[in-house]
Amino acid sequence: MEFDGRICVVTGAASGIGREIARSLASRGATVAILDVQLAKAEEAAGQICDEGPGSATAFACDLRSVVEIETTMSAVVERFGRVDVLVNAAGLANRTAAEDITEAEWDLLNDVNLKATFFVAQHAYRVMVAQKSGKIINIASHRATTTDGHHLVYAATKAGVQAISRDLAVAGGQHGIDVNTVSPGYVLTPMTEHNLENDEWLTRLQSRIPIGRLLTMSEVTNAVLFLASPSTSGITGQNMLVDGGWTVHE
Ligand SMILES: NC(=O)c1ccc[n+]([C@@H]2O[C@H](COP(=O)([O-])OP(=O)(O)OC[C@H]3O[C@@H](n4cnc5c(N)ncnc54)[C@H](O)[C@@H]3O)[C@@H](O)[C@H]2O)c1
Numbered sequence: 001m002e003f004d005g006r007i008c009v010v011t012g013a014a015s016g017i018g019r020e021i022a023r024s025l026a027s028r029g030a031t032v033a034i035l036d037v038q039l040a041k042a043e044e045a046a047g048q049i050c051d052e053g054p055g056s057a058t059a060f061a062c063d064l065r066s067v068v069e070i071e072t073t074m075s076a077v078v079e080r081f082g083r084v085d086v087l088v089n090a091a092g093l094a095n096r097t098a099a100e101d102i103t104e105a106e107w108d109l110l111n112d113v114n115l116k117a118t119f120f121v122a123q124h125a126y127r128v129m130v131a132q133k134s135g136k137i138i139n140i141a142s143h144r145a146t147t148t149d150g151h152h153l154v155y156a157a158t159k160a161g162v163q164a165i166s167r168d169l170a171v172a173g174g175q176h177g178i179d180v181n182t183v184s185p186g187y188v189l190t191p192m193t194e195h196n197l198e199n200d201e202w203l204t205r206l207q208s209r210i211p212i213g214r215l216l217t218m219s220e221v222t223n224a225v226l227f228l229a230s231p232s233t234s235g236i237t238g239q240n241m242l243v244d245g246g247w248t249v250h251e
Pocket residue numbers: 011012013014015016017018035036037038062063064065089090091092093094113140141142143184185186187188189190191192193
């Protein structure tokens with residue numbers, strides 16, 4: 001199978017998009033390490049993935065706000081599996097706060113989880129991949145990195161930062177056989193967004209704003225990640241793949 005023998009690390013895979021990515025990689029033969037702060041949910045996800053096979057998943061508790069925890073957990077993953085072929089940084093937090101109400105605590109939390117952790121997990125994987133002379137890193141950003149609405153200042157800044165660090169790492173990694181790309185979803189139906197479905201006004205506005213007239217599915221985002229993570233994909237690095245149903249090109 002496409003990912004047979006591949007060691008894949010997916011952050012934030014206890015839930016939502018990350019979980020779907022982990023499940024899909026394992027369904028194609030991968031061995032997946034799930035890094036998440038919600039250990040019980042991560043273990044439940046890993047159990048389901050192992051039951052479905054043919055690949056497997058193992059849950060690792062990791063609070064990504066701590067660089068020390070990232071280092072310890074990534075070291076444990078590498079010690080256990082010996083290498084990292086694919087890293088998907090999917091953990092993230094969203095918020096919606098008016099600019100005048102943003103607090104330092106909110107700024108720090110979103111930066112720590114969305115941006116700082118994305119880099120430090122990638123840095124650890126990058127060092128391993130340099131020694132291997134191969135690897136693929138896919139960081140999940142957002143359409144909010146390029147178009148926003150006056151209520152997503154911190155989130156938009158962190159996701160633009162994710163795209164920026166991915167480009168730099170792609171340039172550095174080129175000579176080492178490491179591809180680094182971002183996937184930027186539009187609105188996807190996940191535990192992060194499903195509460196909005198009860199808001200009729202929000203849903204109607206969104207359906208008219210998004211050219212395909214609906215929210216994206218987790219498998220649509222996952223398919224883009226699988227394409228970039230595939231051993232048969234080469235020559236694509238430093239790119240941002242938007243899976244936004246046409247949101248960003250709509251006037
Ligand atoms: N859902 C959307 O519409 C949408 C749109 C664009 C981008 N995204 C991005 O996709 C990614 C996944 O989003 P989702 O909707 O699946 O969210 P989700 O809330 O379902 O999952 C996020 C995961 O991140 C984990 N996480 C949060 N803080 C953590 C921490 N400190 N340490 C370790 N793990 C932590 C959570 O435990 C959870 O398992 C995020 O990066 C998000 O910004 C989502």
